[in-house]
Amino acid sequence: MRRETADARKQRTRKIVAALHKTYPDAHCELDHADPLQLLVATILSAQCTDKRVNLVTTELFKKYRSAADYANAPPAELEQAVKPTGFFRNKAKNIQACCRKLVARHNGQVPRTMAELTRLDGVGRKTANVILGNAFGINAGIVVDTHVARLSLRLGLTQQKDPEKIEQDLMALVPQEQWTLFGHWLIWHGRRRCEARKPDCEHCEINKLCPQMGVLKQLNK
Numbered sequence: 001m002r003r004e005t006a007d008a009r010k011q012r013t014r015k016i017v018a019a020l021h022k023t024y025p026d027a028h029c030e031l032d033h034a035d036p037l038q039l040l041v042a043t044i045l046s047a048q049c050t051d052k053r054v055n056l057v058t059t060e061l062f063k064k065y066r067s068a069a070d071y072a073n074a075p076p077a078e079l080e081q082a083v084k085p086t087g088f089f090r091n092k093a094k095n096i097q098a099c100c101r102k103l104v105a106r107h108n109g110q111v112p113r114t115m116a117e118l119t120r121l122d123g124v125g126r127k128t129a130n131v132i133l134g135n136a137f138g139i140n141a142g143i144v145v146d147t148h149v150a151r152l153s154l155r156l157g158l159t160q161q162k163d164p165e166k167i168e169q170d171l172m173a174l175v176p177q178e179q180w181t182l183f184g185h186w187l188i189w190h191g192r193r194r195c196e197a198r199k200p201d202c203e204h205c206e207i208n209k210l211c212p213q214m215g216v217l218k219q220l221n222k
């Protein structure tokens with residue numbers, strides 16, 4: 001790909017945004033939740049686990065634990081068993097419990113609405129905080145960078161960075177703020193349905209004319 005100016009990249013990103021919006025008009029967070037606390041717990045559980053499996057686990061979990069205090073006061077072994085199928089269950093149970101204890105102690109049992117307060121909770125980094133702010137509160141504070149968003153951002157030539165926070169900064173400079181939450185969903189949906197890690201379907205891809213396919217040929221020829 002010829003060297004692209006910052007302005008040209010911005011224009012191309014606008015076109016990608018429009019095309020993905022058209023392709024996935026219903027894109028949304030695929031973790032089942034009915035309130036911010038449920039989304040917070042589901043997002044902690046989603047590390048290294050599929051949304052589908054998390055949803056299976058939370059169907060029962062959310063019936064039993066209804067408030068931050070319920071998680072805070074649960075016997076640790078009981079909480080571990082309840083989240084076991086999501087993997088890394090000891091660590092996840094520990095984080096959920098510690099996080100919910102802070103919610104009770106500092107926030108009256110409620111999930112806070114700022115990046116600074118959220119990232120002070122156990123098990124909550126920028127990615128999780130962005131999921132909560134964008135989907136539970138409708139606040140576009142940043143862009144979720146998970147494995148799909150990182151991979152697609154590279155392939156689309158929107159970043160050359162590998163570190164999620166640096167990728168996020170590059171994307172925030174290119175995508176209009178009101179689209180930040182949706183942009184994360186669109187890339188995640190596209191990554192799951194079209195631009196998979198091992199087998200990107202470039203031939204049928206809805207944005208192939210806008211994509212330099214950075215690193216794809218090299219990867220497929222391996």
Ligand code: SF4
Pocket residue numbers: 155156194195196200201202203205206207208211212213214216
């Ligand atoms: S053209 Fe290929 S690499 Fe680019 S977004 Fe589409 S599937 Fe992914």
